Amino acid sequence: MTQPYMGALKQVERLMQDSLGVYSQNSMNQLHDLCVQMSQDTIYDVDYLKLMELYGRKYRKEKNEDALRYVVMRMQQVTLARKNPKSAAKYKGIVFTDKPLDSFTKAFLQEFPLLLHTYEERYKVRILQMATFVFVILLIPLVLLFHLSFLIIWLLLLLLFGIFVYYTFKYGYESIVKDQIQDLIQSVDPTLKKLDQMQMSQ
CATH class of the missing domain: 1.20.272 (Zinc Finger, Delta Prime; domain 3)
Structure with missing residues (x-):
């Protein structure tokens, strides 16, 4: 009880x-x-x-x-x-x-008021920056390698970009917070x- x-x-x-x-x-x-x-x-x-x-x-x-x-x-x-x-x-x-x-x-x-929110926003910004960088870097080489139209490669990468961002936002943030707490708990x-x-x- x-x-x-x-x-x-x-x-x-x-x-x-x-x-x-x-x-x-x-x-x-x-x-x-x-x-x-x-x-x-x-x-x-x-x-x-x-x-x-x-x-x-x-x-x-x-x-x-x-x-x-x-x-x-x-x-x-x-x-x-x-x-x-x-x-x-x-x-x-x-x-x-x-x-x-x-x-x-x-x-x-x-x-x-904003501690967890700040962690989340910083995490999302980093993920978006990283995903955008990879998207841009891969776009031209894939067009040249597979000899597909720029539009098709762009749409495929955009789809992969969306899937990556969705799952990273959904599951990655919780993992980051958990790791952060495990680091901080050593001080209590x-x-x-x-x-x-x-x-x-x-």
Whole structure:
């Protein structure tokens, strides 16, 4: 049975808010213990996002940019999955609900609105540039080699161009993001890394 963790997470949040300068050891110990418990349980999406928000605030305070980027990317993935049942089904350890996000979690996410979108746009631009370059380079040699009309070769290459771009956009981007997350996760706490392995496996 899924156990709600929001009450305990909010308690840690209050401890963190009461800390001056660095976060108190007590708040960090409680955050660690909650992460351990949640890695061994099926958890609600809102609880996962709250936990990640707290870790994000911790990493921002520590100026651990890679860990912070990992947290934000995972939060954005789960936030998007809340709107897409097909994506939500990939995350076996998370129960998706229609519960509203905590106001502090919303505010934290709004500080990084375009991270995944930026990755996607950069990826698409690179793929289009590469595909266009190959298209142009192959066009004239293929016309000369096969002695076909320029129009026929152009149409065939255009078809291949479209197929390549479609499948690369559809499947390649997810692979790039997955690889990026695997690089960034090396910077996070071992307990959070374990939670990722248990709850975010697809």
